[in-house]
Amino acid sequence: METIKTESPPDTLADKQRFGGHGENIVAPILQADGTLAAGAECPMDDDQVQEVLSLMIRSRLIDERGVSYQRQGRIGTFSENRGQEGASAGSAMALNAETDWVVQSYRELPVLLRQGMPLEQYWTLFIGHPDGWGFPEGVNVWPLQIELGAQMPHAVGMAWGFKRQQRPGVVVGYIGDGATSEGDFYEAGNLAGVTKAPVVFFVQNNGWAISTPRERQTAASSIAAKAAGWGMPSYIVDGNDVFAVYSVMREAVARARNGEGATLIEAQTYRVGAHNTSDAPSRYRTEDGADAIARTDPLVRLRTYATSLGLWDADRDAALTESTYIEIDEAFKVAHERAKVRTPSMLFDHVYADPPARTIRQRETIEKEFDQ
Amino acid sequence: MTTLTMVEAVRSALMTEMERDDRVMVLGEDVGKLGGVYRATEGLIERFGPDRVFDTPIAEASIIGASVGLAASGVIPVAELQFLGFGHLAFHQVAHQLARLRYRSRGKLTAPVTIRAPFGGGVRALEIHSDAYESMYANVPGLKVVAPATAHDAKGMLLASIRDEDPVLFLEPLRGYRLIKDEVPDGDYTVELGKARIAREGNDITLIAWSGMVPQAERAADTLASEGISAEVIDLRSITPLDVDTLATSVAKTGRAVIIQEGPLSSGFAAEVATTIAEEVFYSLEAPVQRVAGPDTPYPFAAALEDFYLPGQSRILGAARKALSA
Numbered sequence: 001m002e003t004i005k006t007e008s009p010p011d012t013l014a015d016k017q018r019f020g021g022h023g024e025n026i027v028a029p030i031l032q033a034d035g036t037l038a039a040g041a042e043c044p045m046d047d048d049q050v051q052e053v054l055s056l057m058i059r060s061r062l063i064d065e066r067g068v069s070y071q072r073q074g075r076i077g078t079f080s081e082n083r084g085q086e087g088a089s090a091g092s093a094m095a096l097n098a099e100t101d102w103v104v105q106s107y108r109e110l111p112v113l114l115r116q117g118m119p120l121e122q123y124w125t126l127f128i129g130h131p132d133g134w135g136f137p138e139g140v141n142v143w144p145l146q147i148e149l150g151a152q153m154p155h156a157v158g159m160a161w162g163f164k165r166q167q168r169p170g171v172v173v174g175y176i177g178d179g180a181t182s183e184g185d186f187y188e189a190g191n192l193a194g195v196t197k198a199p200v201v202f203f204v205q206n207n208g209w210a211i212s213t214p215r216e217r218q219t220a221a222s223s224i225a226a227k228a229a230g231w232g233m234p235s236y237i238v239d240g241n242d243v244f245a246v247y248s249v250m251r252e253a254v255a256r257a258r259n260g261e262g263a264t265l266i267e268a269q270t271y272r273v274g275a276h277n278t279s280d281a282p283s284r285y286r287t288e289d290g291a292d293a294i295a296r297t298d299p300l301v302r303l304r305t306y307a308t309s310l311g312l313w314d315a316d317r318d319a320a321l322t323e324s325t326y327i328e329i330d331e332a333f334k335v336a337h338e339r340a341k342v343r344t345p346s347m348l349f350d351h352v353y354a355d356p357p358a359r360t361i362r363q364r365e366t367i368e369k370e371f372d373q
Numbered sequence: 374m375t376t377l378t379m380v381e382a383v384r385s386a387l388m389t390e391m392e393r394d395d396r397v398m399v400l401g402e403d404v405g406k407l408g409g410v411y412r413a414t415e416g417l418i419e420r421f422g423p424d425r426v427f428d429t430p431i432a433e434a435s436i437i438g439a440s441v442g443l444a445a446s447g448v449i450p451v452a453e454l455q456f457l458g459f460g461h462l463a464f465h466q467v468a469h470q471l472a473r474l475r476y477r478s479r480g481k482l483t484a485p486v487t488i489r490a491p492f493g494g495g496v497r498a499l500e501i502h503s504d505a506y507e508s509m510y511a512n513v514p515g516l517k518v519v520a521p522a523t524a525h526d527a528k529g530m531l532l533a534s535i536r537d538e539d540p541v542l543f544l545e546p547l548r549g550y551r552l553i554k555d556e557v558p559d560g561d562y563t564v565e566l567g568k569a570r571i572a573r574e575g576n577d578i579t580l581i582a583w584s585g586m587v588p589q590a591e592r593a594a595d596t597l598a599s600e601g602i603s604a605e606v607i608d609l610r611s612i613t614p615l616d617v618d619t620l621a622t623s624v625a626k627t628g629r630a631v632i633i634q635e636g637p638l639s640s641g642f643a644a645e646v647a648t649t650i651a652e653e654v655f656y657s658l659e660a661p662v663q664r665v666a667g668p669d670t671p672y673p674f675a676a677a678l679e680d681f682y683l684p685g686q687s688r689i690l691g692a693a694r695k696a697l698s699a
Contacts, residue, residue: 104442135479143445144477148469154435155470158442165398165424166447185466188435195430351480352515354538357567357614 004028004236004252005041024225024267025236030244035305037244044248045094047312053094053243054307055321057086057300060111062325063120064274067127070333071278076127082110084273087299088205090115091246092173092268095254100170102141104156106149108205109175116142120328124336131347132339141170150176150183153202157193160200160257171257173201179210181224190265194231199257201250202228202265205240207272212285228265240270241299271297345371377557380550382524383413383489386531387451389561391421394449397535400427401436401453401489410455411491411550433463437488441471444484451535457492457544458501464509471540472515487534488542492520493585493635494683495548500674503547505636505667507583510542511612511645518612519566520544522587524555526610529564537566544612546585553588569616571623575605578629578693581620581646583609586633586684593689602697612642620646621653628659629696633684638666660699663692 005028030041037043045053064081071079082089085108093115096103103109103116113123117140126133126145136142146152156174163170176186181204193200204224208215221227228235234256236249246268253264273293275282283289307313345367349360356364377385391397399414399421405428408415418426429436433454440450454460460467467488474484494503510518519534519541521527527545534541546553572587573594582590587608594604605623609616624630630650632643643664650662665684673682 131479134477135481138481143482148465151438151465151470154438154466155442155445157435158439158444159446160442161439162443162446162448165443166396168446172442185434185438188430188432189438191430191432192435192439351476351478354475354483359614359617 004249024223024228025234027236027238027245027249029239029242030248031242031302031306033241033302035302035309037306044244044251047310049094050303050307050310050312053090053247054303054313056090056093056111056115057243057303058318058321059325059328060086060090060114061300062322063110063123063329066329068274068278070127075333076124077129078277078279079127080108080277081274082108084294084297084299085205085207085240085270086111087243087303088240088246088268088270091243092203092250092266094247095250096171096173098141100141101254102143102159102170102172104143104152104159104172104174105145106152106175106177106180107145107147108177112175113142116140118142120332121335121339124333125339128336128340130336130340130343131350133336149180150185152176153186153189154192156200156202157189157196157198157263160193160198161196164197164199164260171199171201171254173203175203175205177210178204178206178208178215178218178224179213181227182218187227190228190231190233193263194233197260197262199260200263201253201257202263203250204265204267206267206269208270209272209276209286211276211280223267225265225267233263233265235265235267237267237269240268241297241302243299243303270299273297344368374556375559376554377524377528378551379524379527379545379553380411380413382528382557383531383545384415384417385557386528386535387414387417388420389528390532390535391417391425393561395425396447396449397451398425398427398443398448399451399453400429400440402429402431402455404428404453409453411547413489413545414453433459434466437463437466437471437486440486440488441466441474441484444486445474445482449485449535451487451489454488454490456502457490457506458504460490460506467510467516467542468513472513475539476515483538484540485538486540487531487537488540489531489545490542491545491547491550493546493548494672494679495585497676497679498547500672503679504672505634507544507612508636508640508642508645511642515539517541517566517614518544519610520546520584520612521564521610522546522549522553522572522582522584522608524553524557526564526570528557529562530566530610532561533563533566536563541566544584548585549588564610567611567614567616569619570608570610571619572606572608573604575603575627577603577627578631578696579605579607579623579627580631580633580689580693581607581609582633583612584635586635589684589686589689590633593686593693596686596690597693604693609646615645615649617649617653620650624650625654625657628657630658631663631665631689631692631696633665633689634667635684636667637669638664639669641666660696663696665689665692
């Protein structure tokens with residue numbers, strides 16, 4: 001990991017709680033809040049990649065905003081937005097080879113899913129509440145979203161371990177939020193990853209809030225990254241709103257995994273600008289509203305400012321992407337809406353068993369008859 | 374054919390399948406050099422190496438959770454839970470993750486995982502080693518639960534379980550590991566999952582049991598035979614899927630049924646069997662269906678109390694006589 005520049009650990013307790021202090025590596029900043037590069041830092045992406053990741057973040061933001069609006073209109077069910085976390089999500093996804101690498105998602109990683117090739121109509125189909133939304137098409141290497149917090153992490157380790165055993169290419173990334181790192185599965189998975197040297201990356205999106213519980217109530221540890229020391233696993237803390245720093249540390253972690261050097265934990269410190277989901281009411285437990293938060297932390301503004309300063313982005317490109325994304329959103333929603341009209345009682349029984357038992361087949365026939373009016 | 378104990382039959386199945394299919398991998402606590410605390414995996418690590426016979430950290434949720442991921446990657450995991458009683462530490466991974474992977478991913482990811490676990494009492498073990506929790510797993514859609522009672526079926530059903538495209542919980546009677554001994558074919562064969570076995574034919578009453586309770590049912594049938602009563606003994610073999618036809622045919626013939634389970638009575642799997650009989654052949658019944666089970670108390674951790682807990686001959690014969698006298 002020689003290419004990753006790190007800083008020395010902070011001295012004050014307050015800084016330790018924010019930045020760690022138990023041997024975790026702290027990734028030095030690259031893209032600063034004002035959209036300029038830190039002194040001596042180099043952009044780890046080429047121009048095409050800068051434009052790709054910026055486009056990904058903008059598209060994700062627009063899709064999120066529309067998702068919240070669709071939910072308010074009653075067109076989709078409960079929805080969780082990634083808004084404010086695009087730097088961490090998109091930056092990490094950019095380091096993956098979508099053809100060989102796998103994403104074991106939590107439920108708040110829209111830019112990652114888009115980068116892995118998820119068709120947008122699938123996303124809407126899922127949130128409309130139709131089972132077709134759960135199945136990713138062949139070639140889109142993503143696991144279904146995970147409701148049981150933390151339970152995805154052993155899957156990520158197992159899949160990576162299996163790739164290693166079969167000498168198949170592929171790195172697996174397990175995404176998890178700060179709240180879910182209190183779950184037992186997170187610790188068991190980390191421990192097993194250490195023992196097996198599986199080609200896996202634990203990517204923690206620490207957005208500061210687990211619904212209403214702030215990060216400092218989640219753990220007394222100096223950082224979430226500090227926990228990896230107990231597994232014999234290197235770990236990094238990175239500013240999740242610095243897309244370049246996220247990308248560079250993720251690229252190193254993926255390279256380590258690919259080279260057979262085992263697992264890495266990355267804690268990307270970002271901020272959940274919006275609510276936990278559309279059923280949540282953040283004003284009951286925090287004072288800062290979304291507008292203030294986004295003004296303070298926005299990873300998208302940061303990158304857009306940087307790209308604009310280099311001539312890689314401008315208002316025309318922005319307008320064109322916004323327009324094409326709205327068209328993409330509308331068309332995808334239409335497709336999803338049509339798909340979701342197809343609902344039959346037999347869908348309850350699809351994919352439960354490879355070879356359904358006789359009793360289950362009889363139940364299907366009975367329910368089909370019940371609704372065959 | 375060779376006479377094997379139950380645990381030898383399990384080992385023979387693992388040997389056979391690992392030899393045949395190099396995707397198969399065994400993982401669990403102490404399955405490697407020790408060969409498992411009951412020696413079910415003895416000799417495997419010498420033959421197949423530590424990558425295919427993997428000693429895991431003591432962490433049940435990740436043994437099952439990692440098996441889900443291993444299966445999705447193309448490996449065929451055979452995971453051992455050292456005791457079914459420790460399975461609660463992994464229950465969410467079994468019920469929510471393993472059993473639903475095919476469903477949640479709409480068929481894209483599948484989990485051909487076999488979980489082997491000894492269960493049931495009678496060996497004077499400490500707390501939580503002896504509980505018979507099969508009914509909890511029987512309520513999990515997407516999961517098959519099997520519990521053979523003979524060495525022959527243990528080998529054939531374990532081979533069928535490993536080859537099944539869906540997850541199977543394969544339960545092994547702790548007390549029967551060395552006590553149960555019968556003729557087992559040397560080579561490769563399977564016994565279909567979801568099919569009960571008629572352990573003994575009879576006309577007057579049906580005794581229904583599975584796993585470690587089957588030998589108890591057979592002994593009771595011997596006693597009844599000496600009194601001129603012909604008891605049919607059904608060894609369910611599969612908890613889920615349940616072989617409804619074999620049950621219905623037998624009880625339609627005898628008109629009387631006693632179901633014997635080791636776990637606590639209330640909401641146990643015997644209740645499911647009794648209801649199934651009532652639904653299918655109620656008008657053939659000559660007497661109320663009887664259940665014999667452990668009491669609704671924790672499984673005793675004290676050897677002194679174990680014999681009071683476990684359903685034995687007096688309880689089984691008492692229930693049979695009650696059914697016969699109605």
